[in-house]
Amino acid sequence: MKNYKYMKKAFIFDLDGVIVDTAKYHYLAWKKLANQLGFEFTKEQNELFKGVSRKRCLEILLDIAKIEATQEDFNRWMIEKNVDYLKFIENMDASEILADVPRVLQFLKDHKIPIGLGSASKNAKPILEKVGLLSYFDAIVDGNNVTKAKPDPEVFLLAANHLGVKAQDCVVFEDAVAGIEAANAANMTSIGIGDANVLSKAQFNFTDFTEISTDFMNDLI
Numbered sequence: 001m002k003n004y005k006y007m008k009k010a011f012i013f014d015l016d017g018v019i020v021d022t023a024k025y026h027y028l029a030w031k032k033l034a035n036q037l038g039f040e041f042t043k044e045q046n047e048l049f050k051g052v053s054r055k056r057c058l059e060i061l062l063d064i065a066k067i068e069a070t071q072e073d074f075n076r077w078m079i080e081k082n083v084d085y086l087k088f089i090e091n092m093d094a095s096e097i098l099a100d101v102p103r104v105l106q107f108l109k110d111h112k113i114p115i116g117l118g119s120a121s122k123n124a125k126p127i128l129e130k131v132g133l134l135s136y137f138d139a140i141v142d143g144n145n146v147t148k149a150k151p152d153p154e155v156f157l158l159a160a161n162h163l164g165v166k167a168q169d170c171v172v173f174e175d176a177v178a179g180i181e182a183a184n185a186a187n188m189t190s191i192g193i194g195d196a197n198v199l200s201k202a203q204f205n206f207t208d209f210t211e212i213s214t215d216f217m218n219d220l221i
């Protein structure tokens with residue numbers, strides 16, 4: 001007997017921290033820039049950057065170092081960081097996909113459920129291509145398509161729109177607090193991937209996809 005509370009019609013995935021762990025490459029690129037500007041940037045500080053747009057990350061970085069930049073410096077550092085980041089992700093491949101993500105994607109494909117991406121990254125598409133997952137996605141909404149960053153729901157609402165599904169019929173997988181807030185604000189079912197204490201506003205919590213059973217997925221669809 002179907003649980004009529006759910007019957008979800010589309011699933012939207014965040015990228016960094018959900019499908020792949022690109023946070024470590026973002027960290028290396030931001031650290032390189034920080035060191036070049038004469039200060040240290042720690043892994044703990046990098047936590048603040050998860051799910052946050054590139055522009056906002058640089059603003060936070062400069063705040064940490066109490067550096068006042070001209071618009072010209074700011075723009076140049078944004079470009080430099082991204083050039084370095086692209087070098088770090090150049091050789092990414094399928095081995096970097098987080099555990100059991102392909103199993104859940106395949107489950108959705110097998111059940112003909114539309115799949116979307118909702119990421120803050122402007123590099124989302126090439127990353128999905130490198131790791132060989134691009135063909136799973138029916139809609140990709142990323143940092144190139146939105147004007148408002150998470151926790152604004154724009155990215156997920158746009159993805160639902162592209163998938164042709166009502167917001168309340170969508171499920172979102174997210175690893176960032178701002179992403180969970182965005183999913184909740186969009187009136188979607190939010191699933192936190194990571195530390196349940198940090199992602200306490202999520203409707204469901206899992207440490208990673210290995211904890212997501214087929215029974216659970218069956219209950220949702």
Ligand code: B16
Pocket residue numbers: 014015016017023026049050051052053054057082118119120121122123124143176
């Ligand atoms: P880019 P997500 C986010 O990806 C990252 O978590 C965040 O650290 C990064 O600053 C942001 O993408 C922008 O990335 O510089 O590639 O445009 O978690 O929203 O998939």
Ligand code: MG
Pocket residue numbers: 014015016017018050051174175176179
């Ligand atoms: Mg993320």
